[in-house]
Amino acid sequence: MLEVQGLEVAHGDVRALDGVSLTVGAGEIVALLGPNGAGKSTLLLTIAGLLRPRAGRVTWDGEDLRRVSPHLVVERGLAMVPEGRRLFGSMTVEENLALGAFAPRARAARERSLERVYALFPALRERRRQVVRSLSGGQQQMVAVGRAMMTNPRLLMLDEPSLGIAPRLVDAILDSLVDINRGGVAVFLVEQNVRAALALAHRAYVLEQGRIAAHGPAADLLEDPHVRQAYLGPFGR
Numbered sequence: 683m684l685e686v687q688g689l690e691v692a693h694g695d696v697r698a699l700d701g702v703s704l705t706v707g708a709g710e711i712v713a714l715l716g717p718n719g720a721g722k723s724t725l726l727l728t729i730a731g732l733l734r735p736r737a738g739r740v741t742w743d744g745e746d747l748r749r750v751s752p753h754l755v756v757e758r759g760l761a762m763v764p765e766g767r768r769l770f771g772s773m774t775v776e777e778n779l780a781l782g783a784f785a786p787r788a789r790a791a792r793e794r795s796l797e798r799v800y801a802l803f804p805a806l807r808e809r810r811r812q813v814v815r816s817l818s819g820g821q822q823q824m825v826a827v828g829r830a831m832m833t834n835p836r837l838l839m840l841d842e843p844s845l846g847i848a849p850r851l852v853d854a855i856l857d858s859l860v861d862i863n864r865g866g867v868a869v870f871l872v873e874q875n876v877r878a879a880l881a882l883a884h885r886a887y888v889l890e891q892g893r894i895a896a897h898g899p900a901a902d903l904l905e906d907p908h909v910r911q912a913y914l915g916p917f918g919r
């Protein structure tokens with residue numbers, strides 16, 4: 683479904699991705715792990731069409747996405763929850779969600795999608811008329827995930843959805859990804875919480891300094907000496 687081949691991306695003189703190849707298949711949950719500055723956000727932004735690669739390709743169902751503009755990438759079924767959420771704080775929960783259903787294909791499914799989002803996150807149904815900035819960080823992250831789901835995606839990409847969120851709500855958000863995936867949506871998850879990410883992913887890639895340093899079934903990576911030493915530490919995390 684999603685195929686990334688030999689991707690090279692630079693920010694000016696800084697080479698952020700240096701020959702990255704990976705796939706995400708239909709129905710999979712794939713985690714992308716790696717330290718700060720490894721290039722994880724750069725990779726998601728490039729897949730979403732927001733950054734242009736210097737070399738390599740991104741294909742989606744065989745179509746080269748390099749020439750597809752970002753809003754049309756979304757229309758093809760590829761949605762992203764960006765780092766930092768990017769919500770409209772003075773608008774209500776439901777108004778923010780509605781923004782996800784702007785494109786024709788998503789608009790047709792709007793009511794059904796809204797019901798699905800409220801079923802995933804009952805807290806949002808109760809707060810549908812509240813302005814987003816009055817919500818907690820975790821609830822705002824639910825709105826960001828919900829808005830991406832309103833685009834009716836086949837692949838949901840998330841950039842560190844648990845960052846800065848209360849532990850109780852981290853579980854609610856990560857658990858929702860399992861539900862979303864059961865509904866037939868593939869998930870590509872960037873996550874610092876390595877143990878939690880590997881617990882819910884089928885496969886994972888480890889990105890270090892712009893290159894894939896390890897990849898495989900999540901259960902294998904949990905046992906991998908390098909992954910354990912670099913990301914799980916003596917006390918776990």
Ligand SMILES: Nc1ncnc2c1ncn2[C@@H]1O[C@H](COP(=O)(O)OP(=O)(O)OP(=O)(O)O)[C@@H](O)[C@H]1O
Nearest residue numbers: 693696697698716717718719720721722723724725
């Ligand atoms: N807009 C930018 N301009 C210049 N350099 C950038 C820019 N964005 C990222 N970089 C650099 O590119 C490299 C990869 O950054 P990126 O944000 O993709 O990493 P990341 O894995 O998402 O890190 P983090 O865990 O901190 O979110 C880093 O060296 C970073 O400093």
Ligand SMILES: [Mg+2]
Nearest residue numbers: 722723724765
């Ligand atoms: Mg990042």
